[in-house]
Amino acid sequence: MDTYGYSYNNPNRMSLAALGNQSLDELQSFVIKSFKEVQNKKLKKSKYPSDPYGESKRKTICYHVPVNESRQLTINWVIPNHRELYYCKPESYLSHLIGHQGDGSLSSYLKTLRLTIELIAGENQWERVLYIVYQYLAMLRKEGPKEWIFNEGKNINQMEFQFEEKGQSRYIDQV
Incomplete structure (x- = not known):
């Protein structure tokens, strides 16, 4: 080392x-x-700030000029540590809802308004897209988690795991 x-x-x-x-x-x-030669110095585990960016770095808009043509709006959020909720996977629940493309979904609505092709677009009316995304998140917060949505995501994950094709041995890097 x-x-x-x-x-x-x-x-x-x-x-x-x-x-x-x-x-x-x-x-x-x-x-x-x-x-066997690696000595254990019994160092304390590192503690990281629960909010690495701080309030001053939030609500920041970064513009960039891409090398290749790209029209993309990316939204990043700082999510509090939820390690104790690992087994119920709240981030997967939210990701499932935001990424869902069926009728009544955020993606479907933005496509209907011709604001997006995929859920990563919205170049000309990005402020409107942000408004709609945050309205959707507010609605989800107000309604609270739904068991049937959780079960749908769980079933999809179980099927993907059960029927996953055997991958390369490189998989160990991802464990």
């Missing part, structure tokens, strides 16, 4: 995944041999 690695990464802050066509015993032996 380099200097940065020794300064910030320690076994108590790290995880390791190993993938190979060797037996589990062989993989384990290889990992132990390769990493």
